[in-house]
Amino acid sequence: MTRPRPARRRDPNALHGGCFIVSAALRVFGRYGYRRSPMELMAQAARMPRPAVYQSIDAAR
Numbered sequence: 001m002t003r004p005r006p007a008r009r010r011d012p013n014a015l016h017g018g019c020f021i022v023s024a025a026l027r028v029f030g031r032y033g034y035r036r037s038p039m040e041l042m043a044q045a046a047r048m049p050r051p052a053v054y055q056s057i058d059a060a061r
Helices: 020-032 039-046 050-060
Strands: none
Touching: 020 039, 020 050, 039 050
């Protein structure tokens, strides 16, 4: 008899399709406003290192 796999936890604040950076940025913008939202806060909200956020943005262009 095989054991059932544990359910994967998903970020409840993330948008569908894995847009973690976008949903994190929207949360930070909503809390601090556009002008007072540094990339460091967005990276922390997305649970990613800041250079990875920049790389993801460059890759999307």
